[in-house]
Amino acid sequence: MAEIKNYTVNMGPQHPATHGVLRLVLELDGEVVVRADPHIGLLHRATEKLMEHRTWVQSLPYMDRMDYTSMFINEHPFCLAVERLLGIEVPIRAQYIRVMFDELTRIFHHLFNLGTHALDIGAMAMVLYTFREREDILDMLEAVSGARMHGAYYRPGGVYRDLPDSMPKYTVNKFKNEKTVRELNAAREGSLLDFIEDFTTRLPRYLDEYETLLTGNRIWKQRTVGIGVVSPERALQLGFTGPMLRGSGIAWDLRKKQPYMVYDRLDFDIPVGANGDCYDRYLVRMEEMRQSNRIVKQCVDWLRKNPGPVMVDNLKVAPPKREKMKASMEELIHHFKLFTEGIHVPPGETYAAIEHAKGELGVYMISDGANKPYRVKVRSPAFQNLSAMDEMARGHMIADVVTIIGTMDIVFGEVDR
Amino acid sequence: MSVKLERLCQHLNEIFTGRIQSLTLSGGEVTLEVAAPDYFEVARTLRDHPELRFEQLLDLCGVDYVTYGRTDLVDFSAGRSPRFAAVSHLLSLTHNWRLRLRVFAPDDAFPVVASLSPLWSSANWFEREAFDLFGIMFEGHDDLRRILTDYGFVGHPFRKDFPVHGYVEMRYDPEQRRVVYQPVTIEPREVTPRIIREENYGKVSDGRG
Numbered sequence: 001m002a003e004i005k006n007y008t009v010n011m012g013p014q015h016p017a018t019h020g021v022l023r024l025v026l027e028l029d030g031e032v033v034v035r036a037d038p039h040i041g042l043l044h045r046a047t048e049k050l051m052e053h054r055t056w057v058q059s060l061p062y063m064d065r066m067d068y069t070s071m072f073i074n075e076h077p078f079c080l081a082v083e084r085l086l087g088i089e090v091p092i093r094a095q096y097i098r099v100m101f102d103e104l105t106r107i108f109h110h111l112f113n114l115g116t117h118a119l120d121i122g123a124m125a126m127v128l129y130t131f132r133e134r135e136d137i138l139d140m141l142e143a144v145s146g147a148r149m150h151g152a153y154y155r156p157g158g159v160y161r162d163l164p165d166s167m168p169k170y171t172v173n174k175f176k177n178e179k180t181v182r183e184l185n186a187a188r189e190g191s192l193l194d195f196i197e198d199f200t201t202r203l204p205r206y207l208d209e210y211e212t213l214l215t216g217n218r219i220w221k222q223r224t225v226g227i228g229v230v231s232p233e234r235a236l237q238l239g240f241t242g243p244m245l246r247g248s249g250i251a252w253d254l255r256k257k258q259p260y261m262v263y264d265r266l267d268f269d270i271p272v273g274a275n276g277d278c279y280d281r282y283l284v285r286m287e288e289m290r291q292s293n294r295i296v297k298q299c300v301d302w303l304r305k306n307p308g309p310v311m312v313d314n315l316k317v318a319p320p321k322r323e324k325m326k327a328s329m330e331e332l333i334h335h336f337k338l339f340t341e342g343i344h345v346p347p348g349e350t351y352a353a354i355e356h357a358k359g360e361l362g363v364y365m366i367s368d369g370a371n372k373p374y375r376v377k378v379r380s381p382a383f384q385n386l387s388a389m390d391e392m393a394r395g396h397m398i399a400d401v402v403t404i405i406g407t408m409d410i411v412f413g414e415v416d417r
Numbered sequence: 418m419s420v421k422l423e424r425l426c427q428h429l430n431e432i433f434t435g436r437i438q439s440l441t442l443s444g445g446e447v448t449l450e451v452a453a454p455d456y457f458e459v460a461r462t463l464r465d466h467p468e469l470r471f472e473q474l475l476d477l478c479g480v481d482y483v484t485y486g487r488t489d490l491v492d493f494s495a496g497r498s499p500r501f502a503a504v505s506h507l508l509s510l511t512h513n514w515r516l517r518l519r520v521f522a523p524d525d526a527f528p529v530v531a532s533l534s535p536l537w538s539s540a541n542w543f544e545r546e547a548f549d550l551f552g553i554m555f556e557g558h559d560d561l562r563r564i565l566t567d568y569g570f571v572g573h574p575f576r577k578d579f580p581v582h583g584y585v586e587m588r589y590d591p592e593q594r595r596v597v598y599q600p601v602t603i604e605p606r607e608v609t610p611r612i613i614r615e616e617n618y619g620k621v622s623d624g625r626g
Contacts (some may be wrong), residue, residue, distance in 0.1 A: 041565035046574060046581075053581050055609055084444055236472045236510070239539025250510070257513055344614055347486070350444060351476070351506050351517065362476055364506065368486045370613045379476040379506070387542035416565060 006034055009398075013042050017120040017402045020412030024389070026398065033401060036393040038386055043416040051376045055342030056082055056156065059373060064150040066378060067414040070109035070357050072101045072141065074414075075154040077363040078376075080260065080352035082156035085345045085367055088317060093308040094158035095261040100299035101144075101153070102261075102354070103292040104196070107203070108137045109357035109409075110285045110292075117282070117406030118214060121223045126213065133206055136199050143167055143192050156343065157318045158311035163303065165191045193300050200297045207289055214282070224278040228392045228404040231276060238388045241381055242359025243288065244408070247273035247281035254355040268295050278407040288357075317343055342371040351379075358382055358409050380414040422447055425514050428468045433459060448517040456520045457531035457557075463507060463516065464536055471507035471516060474533060477543035479551030480504055484577045488611050493578045501528040501553050505540075522553055532558035550575035580605065 011024040018024065021042035027035040047066065051059040063078045064071045076098060083090060090098075115130035138148045143164055145151030153160050167188040170181045187198040214220045230240070235248040245252055253270045255263040271287035273280030311318045319338050320331040347369040353362035359381030366375040385408040392404050419442075426442050429449060436459060438450040451459045463471045480503075483496035490496050499521040507516045522528030532555035533540040544555040545564040552573035555561060563570060572579055582603045590597045 041563075041567070044565040049575055049581055053607070053611075058609075087444075234538075237538045239473055239475060239537065241475070252510055340609070341612060342609065348444070349448075349517075350446060351515070353475075360475060362506065364476060364478065364504070366480065366485075368613065369616075370488065370611050371609070372611050374485060375480050377476065377478040377480075377504075383542065384539060387539070391538075 004030075011401070013039075017405065019116065019405060019410050021416075022386075022405070022410070022412065024401065026393075026401065028398060031397050031399075033393045033396055033398060036390045036401065038389045040383075040386065040412075041416050043412045045417070047417045048376050048378060051373050053372065055371050056345060056373065057342060059376065060155065061150060061152040063378075064152060065413060066380065066417060067109075067356075067358075067382070067411045068149060069112045069411050070105040071149055072145075072151055072153055073105040073109075073354070073356055074361065075152070076102060077352045077354045077361050078365075079154045079156050080354065081350050081363045081365040082343075082345060084350045084352055085348050085365065086156065086317060086343070087346075088157055088312050088314060090158050090261075091309045091312065092262070093162075093303065093306060094310040096299050096302050096306075097159050097163065097310060098154060099261050099263065099266070100196070100296055100303065101141075103295045103299070104137050104140060106292045106357045107289050107296075108134055110289050111137075113357075113406070113409045114210065114282075114285065117403075117409075118220070120402050120406045121220070123214065123217070123220060126210065129206070129210065129213075133203070136195075139167070140192060140196055140199070143195075155311070155318070157314065158309070160311075162310045163192045167192055167195050193304055196296065197300050200293050200300065203293050204290060207286060211286065215286075221279060223400075223403055224282060224407075226275075227278045227396065227400050228407055229275065229277045230388070230392065234391070235276065238391070239384045240359065240388070241384070242356065243281050243284045244359060244381075244385055246271065247284050248276035249274055254353060254360060258353075260354060266295050266298050268292075278403050281407050344369065344371055345373075353379070356381055358385070358411075358414075378414075378417055380417065382408070382410040382414045383417075386410050386415055419445065421512075421514060425469075425512075425516070432462060432466060432469070446515065446517060448519060450519045450521075453520055453523050453530050457533070457536075460505075460518065460531075460533050460536055463518070470509045470511040472510050473508045474537035474539050474543075475506045475508050475515075477503060477505040477533065477540055477547065479547035479553050479575065481551060481575065481577045486613065488613055496577075498525055499523060499528075500525050501551060503530050503544075503547060503553055503555075505533065505543075527554070528552065529554045529556055531556050532561075534558050549573070552576065 006027050006029050008027050011026055012018040013021040013023040023039040025037040026033055047062050060078055063074045066074050111130040111134050115127035118126035141151055142148045145153040169188050170184045172178050172181050187195055230248050232248045232250050235245050249272050251270050251272045256270055268291045271284050273284050315334040320335055325331045325335045345367040347367055349366045351362055351364045353360050362379035364377040365373055368374045393401050422442055425447055429440055436451055436455045438452055441448045463469050481500055483493055483500040484490045485497050501522045502519050505518045520530050522530050532544055544558050547553050548561050549563040549565050582601055585598045586601045587596055587598055
């Protein structure tokens with residue numbers, strides 16, 4: 001009999017199922033993976049180094065570009081870190097706004113993950129449905145920040161501006177007739193909060209639809225049950241956080257355990273898995289979307305009742321009001337200094353972490369008192385998840401590698417930074 | 418929260434008597450600094466001691482302190498020394514507290530510290546990253562390859578003496594019909610200079626409107 005040797009195949013970096021620019025070197029014994037070696041860095045933009053050469057506020061938009069599938073929530077730890085170093089307290093309304101958009105981006109991210117994960121392993125229809133809902137959330141982000149993707153909406157000291165009173169509407173053109181436009185605009189007649197509320201009432205029904213497509217689906221279960229099992233001990237060792245950790249049965253969520261902003265005032269539950277396989281992690285993410293929806297509802301209710309400032313009233317951090325700046329000398333000077341030189345953050349270091357859709361997103365920041373960060377390190381959950389690739393893929397078939405990539409929920413902007 | 422962290426500091430003081438270089442509690446965060454020879458054993462105790470129980474290593478990164486607090490440094494050998502540090506962030510799920518652990522590499526020319534990857538698997542890629550970007554060697558790491566930079570990259574780009582625009586750039590050469598490297602053609606440009614003002618210059622408490 002001829003001797004059979006292991007052989008090595010190269011998966012990616014242009015493979016559609018690698019969620020970006022992952023190059024995987026797989027050593028195979030037949031169809032079974034013996035060793036998986038991810039080569040990353042093809043999207044490395046040295047974001048952290050660039051931040052050292054930008055002022056604090058100029059560095060903020062880079063955070064949007066880290067994980068381009070959950071933008072607003074990325075800005076959050078950066079703002080938290082700067083606020084902690086400055087020692088300022090964010091107005092309560094801004095805290096609610098941030099929490100609301102954190103949860104909307106969490107839904108947004110899970111929808112993206114669900115759609116592409118299912119697409120990768122053969123359920124083509126999912127991506128069409130999840131991207132339909134994502135479009136609604138993108139409209140909300142655009143209404144509030146002016147940009148669909150890279151909002152730069154959270155700022156050290158609060159948020160850039162208050163929620164708008166109206167939603168942008170569709171107009172009749174050669175592709176959309178009057179009837180279509182009327183239907184599309186039905187939910188957009190009121191304020192942004194009305195639109196969000198309408199979305200939160202629609203979302204549970206959509207999630208039920210997804211569940212009928214996937215949860216009991218025999219093919220979906222064959223592809224995910226028992227694949228990429230991680231024991232709780234290994235999950236801790238590998239530095240997993242978020243759904244990857246909760247899927248293995250450890251109820252750890254920073255929103256509950258180390259609450260930031262107003263999470264301690266809100267009512268929600270933390271779902272955990274039992275077996276630590278891809279199917280459990282899928283169930284955890286589905287339930288997280290329902291819980292996020294609950295949080296968004298509570299935030300909408302609160303925000304309706306409680307108007308107030310959304311930015312700290314502090315001229316060393318926040319720019320002055322336009323009309324004041326035109327009339328007062330002091331405001332003018334502050335405005336000039338803020339936009340030419342920027343904030344001066346006192347020397348020190350801090351690590352601010354939040355519960356991102358993927359896990360713990362942390363920003364470690366060192367300031368030496370300058371108008372620019374001395375060092376910023378972003379602790380991205382996707383980087384950590386991907387580092388477990390070898391361990392999770394070993395012994396699985398090559399087709400399961402795709403499932404594992406999907407369940408890891410990696411986005412290369414964040415892995416490579 | 419701070420009572421709890423004071424308890425953590427007390428435990429650390431008792432357990433690591435004589436091995437602590439500095440221990441600070443500020444802004445709700447505890448920072449422990451140890452010398453490079455003690456680093457590995459301290460980390461092991463941090464993980465295993467029942468009063469500490471840091472089950473997770475959440476982050477490890479390199480830091481280059483050479484220009485810390487300076488804006489005028491031209492000769493980098495006159496900067497801060499030791500300049501390279503490895504900073505890790507540990508989390509205990511049992512006690513729900515965090516710790517920052519810092520170790521300075523004694524030699525600036527050839528920075529070496531022990532690897533934590535035998536203790537926490539998660540340190541593996543973080544240390545590869547710190548090696549790649551800062552050139553810190555981790556002794557005991559079994560797979561210390563570059564991770565983020567290009568194949569065949571020269572230098573350690575996150576060091577403060579590495580220019581932000583780099584040394585080489587890539588382009589497609591239609592004559593050779595392949596991608597070639599060439600020296601950078603970008604002019605260095607800094608729109609907003611880095612400024613450190615006197616102490617309390619931008620003090621936030623002065624800015625109440």
